[in-house]
Amino acid sequence: MTVFIIPNTTKPRARTVTAQAVRILHSAGADVILAIGSDVKTLPGVRYLPQEQAFTECDVVITVGGDGTILHTAKDCLEYDKPILGINLGRMGFLATCEVNEMQAKLTRLAKGQFQCDKRMLLNAIVDDDVSHAQTALNDVVIYKGHRLQTIDFNIYCDAILVNHCSGDGVIISTPTGSTAYSLSAGGPILDAHIEGIVVSMICAHSLHQPSMVFAADRCIRIEVNAKGRNEIFISTDGEEESLLRDGGHVEVELSRQSIRLVTFSLADQFDAIDRKLRGR
Template sequence: MTVFLALNLGKSQSVPVACSAIEVFQKLGVSVILDKKAQPFFTQTTDLSFLQQDEAISACDVIITIGGDGTILHIARQSLGFEKPLFGINLGRMGFLATVEENELADKLERLVRGDYTLDKRRLLAVDVQGKNSFCQYALNDLVVFKKGIAQTVDVRIWCDEILVNHYQGDGVVVATPTGSTAYSLSAGGPVLDARISGLVVTPICAHSMHSPPMVFSAERKLRIQVMSPTQELALLSCDGLQEEAIFHDDIVSVSLSDRSISLICFNEADQFEAIDKKLKGR
């Protein structure tokens, strides 16, 4: 087995945790690859390979991130098309995607090598924007359309299969996958969806109405979002919080569940709910 350890070097604990993981893997006869950018931090560690990120993803059997959910979201996007399973070692605060904690490291890594795990396929959002600013992106967690200025609101209309289903005026709107239902959507008042459900949840952000509940749509539905305010660059769009793109008046944002997916390694059939119990309820 060959694993790629993808570190968030912005977190001080990532290098010592990686060293602990490398020690376990080397005892188990597993080959370890790291990104070339991490090489200066591992001058005292032998029998490692350092490759460019794309080469490392291509050469490995499994991707392991060391950081938080943001690190998984970043690597998930970079690894699209390679179809490599991944899991995350959590150094962040919450960890709904990166569910392996430091104190579980040795046990979970040994289980990985033994093949004692399951794969949980998580479908991605496909986002297609047409208009003054045209682009296509994928998202594992969510798409967010939000106001640019602190004193501005966004007037958003949402169609489902060409039928107008809602009109929000407020700070914006979140369209989340079941995977992303525990992220921004939850903070905005959306429901927690079982990650194995195939569907979409649309949650307004601080809507200026008491009658703007979140809405859950079937996986087969195709959504269309328009920012209706007739001004110049007013709103921004972000997929998984990784990049912001300007959205102009009457740009068409088409959103649907993609056939593309990411495979997350699970060591417990209820990893998602265990994480919710620990992180949200403080147990």
């Protein structure tokens, strides 16, 4: 088993935890790779390779950080078709399912191949602005206003049928994986990650009753924006790739043909994380 570790060295404990992970993996018989320039001091027995070569040669990618580190790394894992396991140094960590105190047990099992891969659906967002371009999201696609105070008017279509007209600060279109992220904060439901569905939630809706909507994954969700020239409108995927969306522009969101593989050691990992991290048990 060859493991490529990607630490987020902006996290205070990342270097220490990376060194600890290397020792556990080595003792379990795994080969460990770090990228050249990864800002981690030379560790004994670790191969330092260019990032592209590391992705090519590894069997599994481990991130050391939080969910944001996984989301940032996921696109490379998608390109090279590698499964990913996150060691959680963040606050919540619904994607990073290995806590520091679980490393000995889980990394030993990983090195011995005693794990499963959980396929998670992705969304494609086609932004129809002056030039059309596509973005991919594991968690969510978010359309939101800039710093001014006025609300934005949105038309929401499902397969070209108008299903909602609303005003607010923005719209979140999330996957089941992302249902425990920003969507949850906006009042959206928690979906089983094995369900293929699309959740649409308003951000600070200017309405007394504006429930989230859940659509089948084979639907095409279209969001039309009318800011009336008063606001800058932005779109981002997974908290990255932020870009401006002109007034009158629209975004079409649909299921991607690709999926990402997350390493799991139990079919109940998602629900265990919800129980521990949301309910504090």
